Each structure stands twice: as C-alpha cells, then as structure tokens.
Amino acid sequence: MAHGSHAVKRYKGILDWLTTVDHKKIGILYLLAGGFFFLIGGLEAILIRIQLWKPMNDFVSPDTFNELITMHGTTMIFLGVMPVIFGLMNCIVPLQIGARDVAFPFVNALGFWTFFFGGLLLNISWLTGHVPDAGWTSYVPLASTTFSNGPGVDYYVLGLQISGIGSLLGGINFLVTIINMRAPGMSFMRMPMFTWATFVTSLLILLAFPALTVGLVALMFDRLFGGNFFDPSAGGNIMLWEHIFWIFGHPEVYILILPAFGIISEVVTTFSRKRLFGYSSMVFATVLIGFLGFMVWAHHMFTSGLGPVANALFSIATMLIAVPTGIKVFNWLFTMWGGSIKFTSPMLFAIGFIPTFVMGGVTGVMLAAAPADYQYHDSYFVVGHFHYTIVGGLVSGLFAGVHYWWPKIFGRKLNETLGKLTFWFFIIGFHLTFFVQHFLGLTGMQRRIYTYLDGMGFNEMNLISTIGAITMGVGVIFFLINVIVTSAKPRTATNDPWEDGRTLEWAISSPAPEYNFAQLPLIRGYDCYWKEKMEGNREMQPAEPLGPIHMPSPSILPFIMSVGLFIAGFGFIYHQHIVAAAGLAVTLICMMLRSVIEDHGYHIEPEEIQAKGVKA
C-alpha cells in the first residue's frame, strides 16, 4: 500500500487538545466542559434553594431569581448533562462496536467546539449583566423585545443556536458511525444496550434539534430584525412557539434519558454477572420509547386551551410510554434476579436509579391525565416530577456510567470509598430535596416563584428541600475530591478492571491506544468479550491481519470555526453587524480551507504498533 507520502502530524500539550480529532480525547473534553457547566448549574440551584429556604426571603432579587431559574434549566439540560452524555458516547461507543474512530472525526471535533463556545457565550451573560430571564422554555411574549428588552434573551437565542449545531453534528456522526463502522460480526442485534441507546438518541437528536433551531431562528428574527413570527399584533402566533419548543422539548427528555437507560443496562449486567434479561425486548422498548417520544409534546400544553380532543389524545399517548418503560424496569430487576450482585459504586448508582426513576415515571403518568394536570401544571409537583427523572434518573445514570468507565477512559479506577460516599450523600440529598416538592405542588405552590407568603403551609417543606439540596452538593464535592485524588495515582487499570466486563471495550487496554484496535476484532455473539472469556480465550479473535492503520490528521480548523461563530454571536447580540459579519467570515473561510486543502491523514505502521507490545 502506498502510504509513505504523508508526514505524521502530532501536536503536544494544549495544542494537542485544541486540534485533536480522536474520539477518546474529544470525549474527555466533553466530560470536562460538561462537568464545568454542571457545576455552574448546580451552584445556581443552590442559590435558588437558599432564596426559598424561608418565606419572604430577600437573599436574591426577583429579577436575579428569574435569571437563576432560566440559566439553571438551560445550563443543566444543554450544557451540563447533554455534553456528559456525548462524552461517554464518544469515549465508549466506538470501542463497543469495534471501530477505530467515529465516522467523521473532523465533524466530531467541530461538534465539541461549537457546543463549548455556544455554552460559553450563554454563560458570559453573567459577566455582562444581561442574563436571560424568560425561563428555559422562553415563552413569548415574555421573551419578545416588548417584554424582555435588552440583550438578555439574545444570549439564550444565539448561545443555544451555536451549541445546537454541536448537538446535531454529534447526533449525525453517531448515527453514521453505528450504521457503518461496526466490526465484522457485530450485527445490530449483537450491539450492547448503550450503543443501542446512543443509536436511538442520535436519531431523536437528528429529528428534534432542527425544530428547536427553526424556533430559535424565528425568535432571533423577531428580536433582532423586527420579524413577526410570534407577535400577535402583526399576525404572529405565540402558540406556534409553544408547539415548536415542545416538539423539540419532549423528544429532548428522551434524548437525555435513553443513554442513561443504556448505561444502567451495562452496569447492571456487569455487576450481576448475568446476561441482560430480555435483550430483544429491551431493544424494542428503546425504539418504541423513541417513537412515542415524538407523539406526546402537547402534554406540556394541556392548559393552553387545545380543546378536549387534543387533550384526550395526548393524555392516552403519554400514558402509553409507561408500558415500554415498565418493560425496561422489570428487565433490569430480573437481570439481577438470580445474579451475583457486587456493590461497587457504579452498581450503587444503578440500583438507586431503578426505584428513583420509577417514582419519576409514575408521577409522569399522573401528569398525563389531563384533568389532574390542570391542577399539577406549573406547580411544584411538576418540578418534583422532572427532577426525579432528570436528576434521580439521568444524573444517577451518568454517575454510574462515569464511575464505571472511568478506568477505561483514564486508566485509573476511582476510589471506591469516595464513590460510595458520593452515592449516599447524593441519593439521600436528592430524595430530601425533591420528594417534598410534589406535596408543595399538591397543596398549591406554583413553580418559578421567587418567594412565597408566610402562613401558607409551605415553610417546613421548603426548608427540608433546601437542606436536601445542600446534601446533594456535598455528594458532588466528594466526587470532585475523588477525581483529584485519583488523578494523582498511577495508571494501573487493567483491560478489564471490574473483572466481569462483558462488552468489547473491556477487551483492549485502559485507556485504549489511539487506534483502538490493532486488528479489528471478530464478533461472535452478543456480549462478545464475555463469550470469549467463557470459552477460555483471553482476547478477541482478530478479523484481519495486522497492517498499517489509517488515521485522520489533527486540525485547528474546528476550533477557529467555532471562535468565529462565537464572535458572530456577540456581534448579533449587541447589534454590531460588522463584528457579526467578521465572525461569520472567519467561519466561512475555515470551511473553504477545509474544502480545498487536501489532507488524507496518515498511517501508523505495524512496526510502531508492535513496538508497543502488540503481537501480530
């Protein structure tokens, strides 16, 4: 093969991270950035709970409070948990399917940097003092220039558009990767559940994010250029925004929770030493949840006056989601049934996840009954419900995944004692915080209020909720200590550090080499690595001879393109159209350069691979 002509480009230090197109490094960048925004969102949550710990408190002003709730919701969803999900997908999915990288490494890097700079743009609003304050749903007319004058909501509109590019690129990339790059023998029905969840999630991203983008572009035209999409006095319609937002917004909650389902399936099987109970029904349930997720958006709008036919239909459609979700829950329980359960920290989070998520799920069915929702809607009951699914569910799932795959990603196992402390503080704090919120809502406390009057019967429950939030905060601090302590340790993790690994990522070194697999493995069944182990093999059987491995070149262009969009965003927000044009020009020039510069990447020769101890 003729491949000697390309020089091997390798950068060191910070430039390595800015130019990397390696899915494992991009995954780590996602985890770092997502973790950073998660901490900001968490701090906002603590401030909200401090304001509400007693009636008529004046810890923050009403304006600041609205900014806090808006930024807490937006940051947590778009900049906190989604990037951590993308981080785990990046680090793990190519390893699970036996691929050497994702299908579009350059696009992958671009996706990360657009997300990062979009998130940065949104959060810089705290420094400029013009913070979005119309809620994470940004309902018009409150979010229109008539009622939200000044650049606050513009940060939301532009920040989310830029970071939304990243999500969409990531979704497309994983779809193509999973469809095209599975190792020989890795049929769809042999894919691990986390890969299946990634696949369905990516499909949801592909279909849902464009809806959000369209809505945001329309809102941007209204706010910046005097458009009339949502201005009723000029023939616009505010209901249009609600529909567009929730046509995106409801699939978004499944975009968030499906990967957590995938993680739980992996962790539960590993630490029960058992095959997943009802694998094909799990796959079916995942796909069905993804499908039904698009059919139920209007249950967020039961009180907006849709009429009885729509309300009844969306009630029933929403209730149906309980069925595939129930299948999943019972399959997990029966995976553990008859197993040999080892209580590691990831397993604790997974075990905590199951009943907690069920509690969030059943309140979801309660909310689906439209006439009852007329009471629950926009009350603290809803706040309790969605935090049970997103925090008790998704964040527990992410903690499980991060503890589980940490050795594979970083080559070091997190400290188990600190991991267990994280779990207990987090889960106890979580239930303290959010369980009582259901009853606050049921006794008449509406959500998004910066204070409440004394004597309403809300005082004690709000105090408990605040204490719970601080307890959760302590749990997160234990996690941070764990990360720091672990980073100081040597990289000693073995290929299969939990000793019961079932899927392909545990067959290679921790962390994986940059080319992942010296030889693509031959997949002989579901739980392929477990199968080989049970047959007495120490390694996967190769599906090809050892040869030169083609690698993509690193590139600084994704970073610069995203900086260009960041500058353009600023220009639009402050109506400096020259700045905006300059920023867009930077991005467009980079796109042109990417198109005209020929770069075929480089090859890693077998000699180099063998030098690292891989046998031919």
Add this chain to the structure above:
Amino acid sequence: MPPAAPRMATVNTEEAGLMGVLKNRWLQWLRLTSLLAGAAMLLSACGRADLSPLNPQGEVAKEQLNIMKISISIMTLVVVVVFTLAIYVVIRYRRRPGNDGIPVQVEGNHKLEIIWTVIPLILLVILGVPTVQTVFGQAKDYSKDEDAILVNVTAHQYWWKFEYPQEGIVTAQELVVPKNSTIVIEAKTADVLHSFWVPALAGKIDTNPAGNINRMYIKTPDKTGIFLGKCAELCGPAHALMDFKVKVVDEESYANWISAMKAPAKLPEDPAIAEVFEKKCLSCHAVGDKGVPVYPDLTGIGDRETVAGILVNTDNPKYKHEGTVYDNLYRWIKNPQEVKPGNLMPTVELTEEELQGIARYLADYKLHYESEELRNNDATSDKEER
C-alpha cells in the same frame, strides 16, 4: 483479567420457584391495594381548604381530585411492587464472600415479559377511561346557559381584571361570585402569558393574547368562603406576587354587591384630597363611573381582602405581608415597587397629608353589601383560618 477457564452453573434459579414467589407476592399486593386506596383518601385532608387541590371545595376541583386519587392509587401500587422486588433481589442475590460462581445466563422469559406488558396496559385503561371522560366533561361550554355567570378575565402584569358582561361592571383582584352557581371564565391576557388558577375550586387555564380566548368553568360550593387565586405561568419579576381572591358570597350579598358596584362613585369628602385623587389617581384608575379604567378598578377597595392582591387586610397582622386595610393602602401607595417589584404603578408624588388622606378615603370606601349571614360567617370561620 479474563478468568482462565469457564466456571458454569453454580448459582441456580429454577423457573418454577421464581413463578411461585411471584404468585405469592401478587396476592399480597392485591391486599395492599385496598390499603393504598385508603392512603389516597387520607391525602384529601392535606393543605389549606382555601388553597389546596387536595382539599377541594368546588365540583370541578373535586372531579380533578378523583382522577388524582385513581392515579395515585395505581401508581403507589406500582412503586410498592418495584421497591419490594428491588429490595428482595438486592438482598437475596448479593455476592456472598467465597461464592465466585457464574450465574445461569438467562436470556429472558416470554411469560414474564407478557405479564409486565399486559398488566400496565390494564392499569392504563383503568386510568385512561375516567381521564377521557373528565376531559370531555370539563370541556362543557356553559356560556350559553342563562343561569351561568359570565366573567371575562383579563390578566395583566401583575394584576387581574374581572369583567361581568351580563351586569356591565368591572372589578379587579377579587372575583365576587354567588354560592351554588356556575361561573364561566373567559380568559385572555393584555400582555404576556399568565395562568388563572384557583386551586381549591378548579385547575388552571392559560391566558393567551390576541383574541385567543380560553374558556373554563367553576362550580362554586354551597357555602360562602374566600379562596386563594394565583398566577401559574412565569410572567416576570413579580410573578410570585400576582395573587387574587375568589370571594363566594350568598345570593343576597351578591345582588347587593352588583347594585353597589353600579352606583355612582363616592369621592373623598375633603375637597383638597378629592382634587388630588382625581388628578393623580383617576388618570389611570376608576371608581364607579369616574376615572379612566385602564388599571385596576378601585370601587369598594376598602371591602377587599387584600391590597394589590398580596397585602392581606386584617386587624390582627401576624406576617410581613399583613396589615390593616389602611396600613396596607398607605404602604402600597407610598412605594408600590417595594411591594411588587416591576409592576407598572409609579410612585406618585404626594405630600404625607395627601397620602394619608387618600389611603383613609380608600380604606373607608366600602360597599356594605354583605348580608348578616355572610358577616357572621366572615367573623368566624374564614377570618380565623386566615
């Protein structure tokens, strides 16, 4: 490290044992169900009678609570099943020291999988049927019903306007309605989205702009009382403070109230105060037939339960937001932004004397519509509860 050799089948799970345990448990769960229904009943005693959806006073809220009870019962059952199963599994199948065997790798079980698909479906039918019935039942349009009282509700940042088209009167912040009647609410907004919510009487309805009117109805209870109303949709900084009251009165008081509201305005007796009031207040507000009805109507404001919807009028103030009607009016007019940040009422330039005079006049502006029965009722149950 991968294990050196396969070790199979040491921990064993017999299918029969599994099904047997399930059957026993199922019987226990059935017995639990009746217990749970009882627990759901207990819930109905929760919260303030004038505020809590769990303690409903009107028919609409009662129907909604029924749906809640059905769903809470079913869902508690589900939660108990999952918790029991989870706790059992985690304890029974923990890895014991020295037991390093490989469990049987079960692929699945069709019987079980069908059971946990079909049972949830049945539960959903049990919940779904009454849900759909209530959705359509509560969508009933009473606006053509001659006995129903029509109220046009217009939400504003951060106050509520109540218009009675059949009577041709307008009031604000306090919806006065007779007991034992059907009230048709036609809701809209003058600015951003709000949501009209009287938890103890009925669920909420959003207020949309631009002629997109939403309709709902309230059935008032057969006793008098005051019920708390709230704005439930984020509408700006003072969203938390956009409260209102629904005052359910007897028929006699209601008739008196209507005629008193129609009576000509009563202006301050002191001509100096009257002049300032007309010049500085009636440029935005109205009393009776005088003034500009752009902002909240002030007719009979001395009778209302609150000032600005949030300062509760009481002779025995306990909390920061309570005071006598005079004190509350004084506090409000002196600095409206301190009470309700972001509202549109400016701090009007008044001398101390003018301020006191206007507050005194408004505090004394009463309509004296309450029947003896209502006054007695007010003096006992309601005032005590508040």
